Amino acid sequence: MESTTAQRRFPHVLAVAAAALLLGPLLLICSPSHAIEPLFDAHLHYRDTQAERFPPDAVARTLDENHIEAAIMMAPRASLIESLESSSQARIIPFLEIAQRLGRKMDWMYVEDLREQVEAILDRDAVAWRGIGELHIQADDRFAPSFEDLLELAVERNLWIVIHGDPAVIDHAYALQPEVRILWAHAGSYAYPSLVRDYLIRHPNMVIDVSMRNPRINPGGIIDADWFELFLDYPDRFLIGNDTFSLARWEHFTVLKDGTRDWLMQLPDNVARMIAWENGQRLFPAP
Structure with a gap:
């Protein structure tokens, strides 16, 4: 069935490619998908440094200029979230970034009493944290007790977890906690469409953000055929994001976001709207 579907859709990919080569910049002006509004950004960081x-008013201006009307914001402190909420018109969905607070990027899972520390933060803060992450974790660390404790905590408290990790980490998480809701950052460590497709089938509670993957999705400004098929087959399982892990990515936010718009405009309008906005609104509704 999938091969038949691919044969039916592949001419559309060729048409997109031909149009992009012939029309070039005119596509950016004429395509209705290019003006997708608003946008939901599922992968932003904001840290003390x-x-x-880049103060909150600069963040607010950046989000407004790029029509980001809602965003997952990963931060280590409630005060950072509160400063953004008071400055920005965008709806902020706060995620607790524990690696920036309770450990280091790659060894947080070995911090003693991690679950107890996270629970204390969740109970004390006025911010209503909606998730935990981004958690960088490699396959060899997936059996760490603190990681398993966080999975259990996430299910108990109805929290999402953002995982930046190997496929084996995802499999282990769902073997332990089938109900856990995972946002797999960057389409995983090995962002190959065939592998991503397999994992979407395996784990129906998982969704994917494709931050940092514009070069793979849209090489040379023409959307990759395999990614195109994947988006059409699973339009409700993908989110976009800019991943502001560094100051430079806040400063170049518009250029990065325009790179995402370039491939969104090559999708059918209904699929582009789902990935750009509707999936985020559905999965992370306003309280």
């Missing part, structure tokens, strides 16, 4: 040089 960034706030020193």
Whole structure:
């Protein structure tokens, strides 16, 4: 069935490619998909070091100029979230970034009493944290007790977890906690469409953000045929994101976001709207 579907759709990919080559910049002006509004960004970070040089009003202006009307914001402190909420018209969905607070990027899962520390933060903060992450974790660390504790905590408290990790980490998480809701950052460590497709089938509670993957999805400005098919087959399982892990990515936010718009405009309008906005609104509704 999938091969038949691919044969039926592949001419559309060729048509998109031909149009992009012939029309070039005119596509950016004429395509209705290019003006997709609004946008939901599912992968932003805001940290103390960034706030020193890129204050909340600059963040608010950046989100507004790029028509980001809602965003998952990963931050280590409630005060950072509160400063953004008071400055920005965008709806902020706060995620607790524990690696920036309770450990280091790659060893947080070995911090003693991690679950207890996270629970204390969740109970104390006025911010209503909606998730935990981004958690960088490699396959060899997937059996760490603190990681398993966080999975259990996420299910108990109805929290999402953002995982930046190997496929084996995802499999282990769902073997332990089938109900856990995972946002798999960057389409995983090995962002190959065939592998991503397999994992979407395996784990129906998982959704994917494709932040940092514009070069793979849209090489040379023409959407990759396998990614195109994947988006059409699973339009309700993908989200976009800019991944502002560094100050430079806040400063070049518009250029990065325009790179995402370039491939969104090559999708059918209904699919583009789902990935750009509707999936985020459905999965992370306003309280």
